[in-house]
Amino acid sequence: MQPILSARQLSKSFLLHGQPQLILQNVDLEMRAQSFVCVVGSSGCGKSTLLELLAGITRPDSGAIFYQGREITGQSGLLGYMPQDDLLFPWLNVTENVLIPVRIKGKDVKAAKQRVQELLPIFGLKEHSDHLPYQLSGGLRQRAAFLRTCMMDTELLLLDEPFASLDAITRLQLQNWLKVIATELKLSIILVTHDIDEAMKLGDEILVMKRRPGRFVASFTLDPNRESRAKELLELKREILALVEGKKEQV
Numbered sequence: 001m002q003p004i005l006s007a008r009q010l011s012k013s014f015l016l017h018g019q020p021q022l023i024l025q026n027v028d029l030e031m032r033a034q035s036f037v038c039v040v041g042s043s044g045c046g047k048s049t050l051l052e053l054l055a056g057i058t059r060p061d062s063g064a065i066f067y068q069g070r071e072i073t074g075q076s077g078l079l080g081y082m083p084q085d086d087l088l089f090p091w092l093n094v095t096e097n098v099l100i101p102v103r104i105k106g107k108d109v110k111a112a113k114q115r116v117q118e119l120l121p122i123f124g125l126k127e128h129s130d131h132l133p134y135q136l137s138g139g140l141r142q143r144a145a146f147l148r149t150c151m152m153d154t155e156l157l158l159l160d161e162p163f164a165s166l167d168a169i170t171r172l173q174l175q176n177w178l179k180v181i182a183t184e185l186k187l188s189i190i191l192v193t194h195d196i197d198e199a200m201k202l203g204d205e206i207l208v209m210k211r212r213p214g215r216f217v218a219s220f221t222l223d224p225n226r227e228s229r230a231k232e233l234l235e236l237k238r239e240i241l242a243l244v245e246g247k248k249e250q251v
């Protein structure tokens, strides 16, 4: 089967004190449709730079990117991209923030509003459609940013550390939620993180990136049934979570 996304030999340098510094070197990537790929690597190794290249925000110095068999190198707006910062516009409510990609692409806003109405409950935002970003918790802001990314209406999403700024409990909830949504909406996702637990939990495949220059040094395919082996641990974690959330009173 043809990969939904592939990248061939991507390299990228940035100028540092007037000298070119190699940030990514010969990065190859091949992704199956509806798979969940996690890229892990330490801070500064080039994870965000890679997503920016895939999203067409910047161009590689060399190499090429293909989406559904077509070259898209340097073209933006084709893949859903959620940057490291949520970048919600503070003066727009949730609905209007979410509609931004629709307006930018010049699509039918009325139809999109209908779609937003359908999606708001799935994203846990039903009660917040007319709230401004400052009225939302960190977790709700991330959901709003994620819904906005989904409104780009592409099946492939690039998510840059979507949960990094959240507390552990909210992060856990949103991770669970994302996994369900990805399956429900038949999404293909590349998620960048430096949290190995997160990658192990969410990914079908984990790509490990090393720095200076950024490159992939390993890839792991994860057993979809891995959770059954860690069942006891998971049960315990669930129990603690239920206690913390007040869903369970006492052991």
Ligand SMILES: Nc1ncnc2c1ncn2[C@@H]1O[C@H](COP(=O)(O)OP(=O)(O)OP(=O)(O)O)[C@@H](O)[C@H]1O
Pocket: 014, 015, 023, 041, 042, 043, 044, 045, 046, 047, 048, 049, 050, 084, 194
């Ligand atoms: N526009 C730019 N100009 C110059 N240097 C840049 C630019 N963007 C990124 N860099 C440098 O490239 C390297 C990789 O940055 P990048 O943001 O891709 O790392 P990262 O893996 O996403 O890190 P983090 O986990 O902290 O988000 C860093 O050394 C950074 O300073």
Ligand SMILES: [Mg+2]
Pocket: 047, 048, 049, 084, 160
């Ligand atoms: Mg980054």
